Amino acid sequence: xxxxxxxxxxxxxxxxxxxxxxxxxxxxxxxxxxxxxxxxxxxxxxxxxxxxxxxxxxxxxxxxxxxxxxxxxxxxxxxxxxxxxxxxxxxxxxxxxxxxxxxxxxxxxxxxx
Amino acid sequence: xxxxxxxxxxxxxxxxxxxxxxxxxxxxxxxxxxxxxxxxxxxxxxxxxxxxxxxxxxxxxxxxxxxxxxxxxxxxxxxxxxxxxxxxxxxxxxxxxxxxxxxxxxxxxxxxx
DNA sequence: TTGTTACTTAATTCTATGCTTAACCAAACT
DNA sequence: AGTTTGGTTAAGCATAGAATTAAGTAACAA
Numbered sequence: 001x002x003x004x005x006x007x008x009x010x011x012x013x014x015x016x017x018x019x020x021x022x023x024x025x026x027x028x029x030x031x032x033x034x035x036x037x038x039x040x041x042x043x044x045x046x047x048x049x050x051x052x053x054x055x056x057x058x059x060x061x062x063x064x065x066x067x068x069x070x071x072x073x074x075x076x077x078x079x080x081x082x083x084x085x086x087x088x089x090x091x092x093x094x095x096x097x098x099x100x101x102x103x104x105x106x107x108x109x110x111x112x113x
Numbered sequence: 114x115x116x117x118x119x120x121x122x123x124x125x126x127x128x129x130x131x132x133x134x135x136x137x138x139x140x141x142x143x144x145x146x147x148x149x150x151x152x153x154x155x156x157x158x159x160x161x162x163x164x165x166x167x168x169x170x171x172x173x174x175x176x177x178x179x180x181x182x183x184x185x186x187x188x189x190x191x192x193x194x195x196x197x198x199x200x201x202x203x204x205x206x207x208x209x210x211x212x213x214x215x216x217x218x219x220x221x222x223x224x225x226x
Numbered sequence: 227t228t229g230t231t232a233c234t235t236a237a238t239t240c241t242a243t244g245c246t247t248a249a250c251c252a253a254a255c256t
Numbered sequence: 257a258g259t260t261t262g263g264t265t266a267a268g269c270a271t272a273g274a275a276t277t278a279a280g281t282a283a284c285a286a
Contacts, residue, residue, distance in 0.1 A: 012129035028205045068253045076206040092141045093189040181283045
């Protein structure tokens, strides 16, 4: 299974909501049922279930149902996509800053008497 | 200046759109004017300007106007907030997986004859 | 001074999101 | 069998998001 195309849009969209990040934090501690996850929030259970759907479609969370209880857990590999996107940009930017630094150093050299 | 509270909601929201990520990629290469940034996109200039506003309010991009040209550039430190959030979760998850590994190893030990 | 360039502002439209309540279903108790 | 528990489905609503077009402003160029 596990057949969703990992997608940066869905990923970042999923992370852009504080409720969803709180759910992720809760699941970082241990897997949990839907109603356990819903308990801390001042919103209806269907609302939480909708957040879970967003998290699942992003690939960050998976779940399976046993009896009448659905248990949710983190999908640790999922974050690596977002992580890599960010890391790539950061290193690119740092490189550019380095080149700028070199250029400024050279310019300073030229201006030395 | 630079007085926006860095905010994960705004940050991830800003990153959740492909046009905005493309703008970031373009700016990773070098600073650019608004119309330069707009050129590659099949949308109106005001639409791009609105994307730029989102990027600016997230802190990822800054700009200043000189004459009639507004020049935009990446704010490299801005990404570190998102980066850290992700890294924190990843390490937490890995730790938990390690503990699970230890537990399974112990269990295996117990079951050894 | 007239035109062109480079935005800026405003109004509008359409869709997506986040939430609600109400009704429903099926597993687990009593 | 009847009730509670855990979750699901569906419909509706209000706000936010992504785009448009049209009109306006300010800098620079001829």
